[in-house]
Amino acid sequence: MTQPYPQGSVPGYAPTPAPAPRSRDTLGIVGAIVGFVPSLLSLLIQSAQRPMIEGGAISEYAAISLTVSLLAGAAGLTALALGIVSAVRRRSDRLWSGIAIGAGTVAVIGVLVNLLFYVTSAIASWL
16 A cells, blocks of 8 residues: 655655745835836926927926926935835845836936036026
8 A cells, every 4th residue: 555645745855845935126116117207207398398488488498397307306316215225125126126226316317417407507697
């Protein structure tokens, strides 16, 4: 008579271990999504640029563009913070964290360059 073997085991072989559950990097994913918001905002403001300037609404365009830049900066800083927090966590996958850090950094640099342009053009118009 044969002896019954425990479930999942074969004589002479070790039982197959269950695959480890894959952890989701929720902070990294959210950071990556938030990191691409400034790009979408930039596309939005670029599509409104020509009609507003041709219509003579230059000061309104400047105000809207500055507001969009500040929102993009906030989104970039948020993406950068979420990416860094996600990368520091030991149990998370670092791919999404890297994407969030990269997108957030690019957004912050873009906003700083944009604000530098606003400041220099304002100084030049006063002179």
